[in-house]
Amino acid sequence: MNMVRVLEKFGCSVDYDPEQTCCGQPAFNAGFWDESKAVCEKFVKENRGSDNLVVAPSASCIGFVRNYYPKIFDNSSLHNDVKDLRSRSYEFSEFLVNVLKVTDTGASLPVKATYHDSCAALRECRIKSEPRKLLEQVRGLELIEMADVETCCGFGGTFAIKYEAISIAMADQKVQHALQTGAEVIVSTDLSCLMHLEGYIRQKGVPLKTMHLADVLASGW
Incomplete structure (x- = not known):
């Protein structure tokens, strides 16, 4: 909630989908790759077809999306959706400093x-x-x-x-x-x-x- 407060203070309109779930990392790291892929696919589909930026208070989630989603969805029908999602996903501090130019x-x-x-x-x-x-x-x-x-x-x-x-x-x-x-x-x-x-x-x-x-x-x- 404090992340939302800060973002709104600097003019951002924040949407939160209460139906969203995990990025899929815990299952992936534990070796349950098929189960993880199903969760990752849900995350991708929930955030595709939009120009909205995705900001998270967790570098762990963003790092997983950036570095592992391309491997999970390599040569799949979601390849382009993943590429697009990666390009507009940010960790909170890098979004503030590098995108909003706020320190x-x-x-x-x-x-x-x-x-x-x-x-x-x-x-x-x-x-x-x-x-x-x-x-x-x-x-x-x-x-x-x-x-x-x-x-x-x-x-x-x-x-x-x-x-x-x-x-x-x-x-x-x-x-x-x-x-x-x-x-x-x-x-x-x-x-x-x-x-x-x-x-x-x-x-x-x-x-x-x-x-x-x-x-x-x-x-x-």
Whole structure:
């Protein structure tokens, strides 16, 4: 909802289809490619034949659409629809900065924060500077970079279930690096990472909070 608030503040008319479902990534990553394709096809058909841009508060979803849909629908009747969908799909921060040319949302949040680069944003969508440009304009927010900022937090979807011990160790490393900055909040573009880190933080009683970028950018107004 905060993503919608920010988009509407800058003149966007936002439509949300309550019948839409998942992009298909969880099933695909788990090896259920046929089941995933059915979900992906539904997503494509729901968004075809339109000039509307698709904006998501998740680089993981956008990265999947951009990088894997062409393979899933290669040499199929939906090939051109997928090509079109990819060209108008954006992660929230890159849409603000690169399309709307907005870096200052008028937000204010007096807090020390550190930013976590999700693997999907960094490696699949090539998003690095956009979230930082937005955070640097938040009044009262002090942005402090953590060590090994580009290292995975350990979630990785089903990786966290299949390799629990490794996943927890990676979360511990990420949280310790965040604590070393003196930050009070970890910010990211992906709720999947934040969910994983929040779970670890609560379990260990660590004095840290997590916030999605959209929630930060909608603060104070």
